[in-house]
Amino acid sequence: LKKGRVGTMTHDYKRHGTTTLFAALDVLDGKVVGRCMQRHRHQEFIRFLNAVEKTVPASKAMHVILDNYAAHKHPKVIAWLARH
DSSP states (O other): OOTTOTTTTSTTOOOTTOOEEEEEEETTTTEEEEEEESOOSHHHHHHHHHHHHHHSOTTSOOOOOOOSOHHHHSHHHHHHHHHO
């Protein structure tokens, strides 16, 4: 174990009671599209992006702001963003 990382570096670590929230805000209408998922991988993030795409009319432009988390830098996510 590393100093200051109590129990999170073991082989049997589980995220008991934690979840990942993905959220999108429509600034004009004040509507929020949100999804809670068990994991925070690129697969879940792409699923969330697809859900957001279904709620946004084709006539509207979507602006995506991402942090530097690894799931957002995955080649499949970058490809999804390039296609849309």
